[in-house]
Amino acid sequence: MFENTWNRILDWFSDRTERAKLIRSFNSSAKKSFISGEAPTLLNASISKGDRAYRHQFSNWLKTGFRIQAFSGRELSKTEIKQIGEVILNDDVLVRKMIVLGWDTLEIHGDKGMFGLKWQLKDYMALPK
Numbered sequence: 006m007f008e009n010t011w012n013r014i015l016d017w018f019s020d021r022t023e024r025a026k027l028i029r030s031f032n033s034s035a036k037k038s039f040i041s042g043e044a045p046t047l048l049n050a051s052i053s054k055g056d057r058a059y060r061h062q063f064s065n066w067l068k069t070g071f072r073i074q075a076f077s078g079r080e081l082s083k084t085e086i087k088q089i090g091e092v093i094l095n096d097d098v099l100v101r102k103m104i105v106l107g108w109d110t111l112e113i114h115g116d117k118g119m120f121g122l123k124w125q126l127k128d129y130m131a132l133p134k
Contacts, residue, residue, distance in 0.1 A: 024065075024108075027106060031048075035047065035048040045077075046075045048073050048075055049074050050073050051074070053068060053110075054067075055068065055069030056123060056125070059110045060109055061104065061127045063104055063109075065107030069110055070111075072112040075113065076115075076116045078117070080115055080118035080120070081120070083122070086113045086114075086120070086121065087122060090122055094111065094129040097130075100131075101131075103126055110125065110126065
């Protein structure tokens with residue numbers, strides 16, 4: 006019985022590790038894409054507070070936002086920010102993984118200006134039919 010309790014506690018930490026791995030993997034891929042010229046803007050992901058109104062049954066306790074900052078050196082338009090969000094949201098596997106790992110909010114912001122957009126991830130989770 007005592008061993009089962011410790012295994013459950015260790016599972017909490019493995020989710021935390023998986024979240025950090027996804028962030029690192031995303032940032033590494035984004036850097037490579039920017040350097041090679043595939044992506045016009047350098048993207049950097051981090052974990053944020055999220056939006057409490059977007060919570061779902063798998064939401065993490067505290068930080069539930071997956072924030073992407075786009076480094077373009079200028080203020081991005083709403084359309085440009087929306088396009089970045091659509092690329093993420095159209096990847097069914099990534100959205101499912103984000104939800105399972107406890108994120109409920111996708112946030113996209115530029116490095117200039119105060120404008121950003123956010124999406125409720127569960128609205129973009131494609132379920133098998």
